[in-house]
Amino acid sequence: MSGTKRMFEMTERIDELDVKGLSEPEIVQVISDEFNMVEYLAISLVDAYFEKKIANNFSWDGESSYGS
DSSP: OOHHHHHHHHHHHHHHHHHTTOOHHHHHHHHHHHTTOOHHHHHHHHHHHHTTOSOSSOOTTSSOOOOO
């Protein structure tokens, strides 16, 4: 699986968990467990997502752009 596709899946999951009302530490734990990541990397990913440093919507296949 490409890294871009994996990032897309992780950001989609973060968004789903945020909509469900989970706190950031809870989201970090879920992402860490589901994607088999060390916790400090999951913390960095979740923090970057909420700081808008990672696009919320993008095309992992490279065919089209969906905004940011």
